[in-house]
Amino acid sequence: MTIEAKFRKLATDNAPGQEVRQGTGDLAAQMRGDPLPGRPVDFSHGDVDAHAPTPGAFDLFAAGVAQGGSQAYTEYRGDIGIRELIAPRLAGFTGAPVDARDGLIITPGTQGALFLAIAATVTRGDKVAIVQPDYFANRKLVEFFEGEMIPVEMDYVNADDHGAGLDLDALEAAFKAGARTFLFSNPNNPAGVVYSPDEIAQIAALAARYGVTVIVDQLYSRLRYSGAEYTHLRAADIDADNVVTIMGPSKTESLSGYRLGVAFGSPAVITRMEKLQAIVSLRAPGYSQAVLRGWFAEPEGWLADRIRRHQAIRDDLLTVLRGIDGAFVRTPQAGSYLFPRLPELSVRPADFVTFLRLQAGVTVTPGTEFSPLAASSVRLNFSQDHRSAVSAVRRLAELVDLYGV
Amino acid sequence: MTIEAKFRKLATDNAPGQEVRQGTGDLAAQMRGDPLPGRPVDFSHGDVDAHAPTPGAFDLFAAGVAQGGSQAYTEYRGDIGIRELIAPRLAGFTGAPVDARDGLIITPGTQGALFLAIAATVTRGDKVAIVQPDYFANRKLVEFFEGEMIPVEMDYVNADDHGAGLDLDALEAAFKAGARTFLFSNPNNPAGVVYSPDEIAQIAALAARYGVTVIVDQLYSRLRYSGAEYTHLRAADIDADNVVTIMGPSKTESLSGYRLGVAFGSPAVITRMEKLQAIVSLRAPGYSQAVLRGWFAEPEGWLADRIRRHQAIRDDLLTVLRGIDGAFVRTPQAGSYLFPRLPELSVRPADFVTFLRLQAGVTVTPGTEFSPLAASSVRLNFSQDHRSAVSAVRRLAELVDLYGV
Structure with missing residues (x-):
């Protein structure tokens, strides 16, 4: 196997955080409707500004x-x-x-x-x-x-x-x-x-x-x-x-x-x-x-508080996602990922992910990064600012509507 | 190739800084002469306490x-x-x-x-x-x-x-x-x-x-x-x-x-x-x-000073090493490594490196890490405290004498 062939399998174009290196070609011309305003949210990874590093980390x-x-x-x-x-x-x-x-x-x-x-x-x-x-x-x-x-x-x-x-x-x-x-x-x-x-x-x-x-x-x-x-x-x-x-x-x-x-x-x-x-x-x-x-020596109550805040975001996002006709999302028991399966769309799932970013300022990771069978799912890391995350998922819901079959 | 075979080639026992994981077996019994007192020097890597990080690095x-x-x-x-x-x-x-x-x-x-x-x-x-x-x-x-x-x-x-x-x-x-x-x-x-x-x-x-x-x-x-x-x-x-x-x-x-x-x-x-x-x-x-x-934006004079200090250590260590009968060492033109070839010894080079550490508190890296042809050489990173380094290389010279043929 040549070195080029070996590395073709390592495509990172859709990897979380690498969206900045993507070209968008002429996709913009195929957009439907107007841009959806709102504070951009990058759900490809957690927001450490919204959920700060553990107290004392910098001092250590x-x-x-x-x-x-x-x-x-x-x-x-x-x-x-x-x-x-x-x-x-x-x-x-x-x-x-x-x-x-x-x-x-x-x-x-x-x-x-x-x-x-x-x-x-x-x-x-x-x-x-x-x-x-x-x-x-x-x-x-x-x-x-x-x-x-x-x-x-x-x-x-x-x-x-x-x-x-x-x-x-x-x-x-x-x-x-x-x-x-x-x-x-x-x-x-x-x-x-x-x-x-x-x-x-x-x-x-x-x-x-x-x-x-x-x-x-x-x-x-x-x-x-x-x-x-x-x-x-x-x-x-x-x-x-x-x-x-x-x-x-x-x-x-x-x-x-x-x-x-x-x-x-x-x-x-x-x-x-x-x-x-x-x-x-x-x-x-x-x-x-x-x-x-x-690590594992955080101030008392710190972990419980972090969990409580994430659970609240999770629950609000689940409500919005479950309002999307034909979508399925299971309640995460742990972690900060949501993996909703979206209803059938009239555009390719990969293009929808790009529209979502360009038109609504919402960055998600395509499901195919996780399984070849998960093309209709997207992953959201909901460790985000609570209000911004809810607004962003509402924009996602609007866009599903706009690009629905 | 099994995974075990693949990793046997990656031996790190003599790698710089890994000496702490070595057993010394019954080598101690074969030591000659007394321990040589002096501040231990680890020449396997540079001493960032003796030569501090560039000013402002922590603030950045x-x-x-x-x-x-x-x-x-x-x-x-x-x-x-x-x-x-x-x-x-x-x-x-x-x-x-x-x-x-x-x-x-x-x-x-x-x-x-x-x-x-x-x-x-x-x-x-x-x-x-x-x-x-x-x-x-x-x-x-x-x-x-x-x-x-x-x-x-x-x-x-x-x-x-x-x-x-x-x-x-x-x-x-x-x-x-x-x-x-x-x-x-x-x-x-x-x-x-x-x-x-x-x-x-x-x-x-x-x-x-x-x-x-x-x-x-x-x-x-x-x-x-x-x-x-x-x-x-x-x-x-x-x-x-x-x-x-x-x-x-x-x-x-x-x-x-x-x-x-x-x-x-x-x-x-x-x-x-x-x-x-x-x-x-x-x-x-x-x-x-x-x-x-x-980086590349250090205070004026900082690099010149760092070079001057290292050149002074280099020159003093060269003088000591060149005083060893039968040793050869070339003057380094750059960097902080000395790679003296020692005279023939009556013990295996690998054992000498161990004696040097146990008996004289001097850690060096065996030449065979760098070339199968360099068994009689050892590598010293001389980015060290000046006086301690000179004393340590004097102890190395004493030990060469002690274990000579």
Whole structure:
């Protein structure tokens, strides 16, 4: 495969935040109706101005700078003092031990952790089970390492309200077909659904039976709404050497600007991840690592307040979206994504997404980034200013009307 | 190739800064003589406490945090405002145009830029010309992407004082043998030598003749000592689409704790690098990117002073090293590395490096990290506290005496 062919698969034109690099060709000429005024909202990622970074984060960074060389240069897997500080917190949160020395790595963002985890488990020709829909980079990561993706459907539309709807028979079939790595996000990105205790137990049992390494992206696992029951795979009945959990403070905590992530679990996989990190980026930014000192140690009430505010936005947006004739949207149990399925339109879904941005100042991510079956869905990160988000989704509803069949 | 086999090649046990993870087995029992007291010096990387980050860097970071979401989330290739600010500075420094929009990417450290540049040019089975000795990660990067490395010797020992000593016939032979990528550092890491104008002209001519893409790591190109004549490859007679230049403020500027690098040149390669960055780490830390606003805009006299201080340390260490019977060390023309070849010892070179650390508190990087032919050399980053560095190298000399044949 030529290098050009290899990179054609890595298209980022529709990736969240990259819209600025798109040309719009002559689409503007096909617009219907007038521009819809209103404050632009970029739902492709959260708004850290509307939901500020956790209190004290900057002070911890400043203290890291003041500490100097020992904070600038750390082990590739991150400063041991910080690893020892957060390991028990992560163990407490997930309900299973975390080995600070050998079972935890600090990475440049959770994206960095995902990349390293896949690189450390998948090589050319390896089969990998991937959920559809799921985080858009998962597929690209497997393709980049020339693994073979076996898609497993998650029917979140027809699942009852307390499960993700993963097709467990299809998952077992994937394992039977030779998949030795399974990658999924919980809460699911983009659908916002949480896997039920029973689903997690069955995933654990299947992984144990077939000797599968499971990489679980729990980036949004702290931001859970009332009534959501969350189960950590690593605390289930599963060989701890076969699980890597990925988290980070970029989302719930709005610390994305510091680019921090962690992966913890299997020492064998974590060790390979560090070897690779040595040639990928050396380490997470030394000073930024210091910000993790405040993680899971936020002021009392801070997390509850953050959840309350997001739940209020979620509920108002659900009301607007459910007013769209023929649309379907499931109530997210966690995280800050809405993944409505829009009714049939008279324009191509990709063009609708462009009109939405050009005409209504509303940026969303096309559903096809998450599953080839999700062309009629769009993803909205609703971690936004509350009023602006509601107005923007009203404009989305107007535009659906305007471009309806 | 299994994943385990793939990662065995990525050993990091002797990588700079990873010494803390080494076991020392029963080596301690084989030590000769007493411990040599003195302030420990870690020559595996520079000491940013001894040579502080550029003035104003932290304030620029703080301003980035204050700017909020637009600085936290940027295009994957980095904030366009910052790219537009630094592009003309890099153009001025290197003597050839830099395209801020399409020909420049901001990465997590120069290591990030190197990784992406190799990934964007080398795929399985591709032949890559690599200099020996050169930066230790170059070889690993090529191996990780299953490229085939064609080593080209650089005889810095016998070259005259104003050239690196690259074997240009061997370079042409590598190109004739099918290498379509050439990767080298200038100034050379570890030897500290600078390629002469004639060497650069010949590299450019050979690259043009054989259609080779050249990735040149110029990380240390600002830290040049009196008398050094530096030639930027990208300003030579070469197709601009076939050159990618890598730099960053981690070394001369001591900004390593912010993890920033840049790559600039060929838009085709830069575009592929961004597509890959999207799944490797998304972007360089948003707030850290703001620190680049001060790059190449330091207070008047700051760079001259930094060079003067490093030249003074270099000269004192050269005097000590040249006092070791049978040692050879070439005068570095730029950067902060010394790469002395030690006389024959009665212990294995790798064990000597361990004794040096355990017995004398002196951490150096074994020469074999840079070339299989450099077992008798060690690399010292002399960006250290002046007095401590001199004492530490005196201890190194004592230990050479103690373990001599």
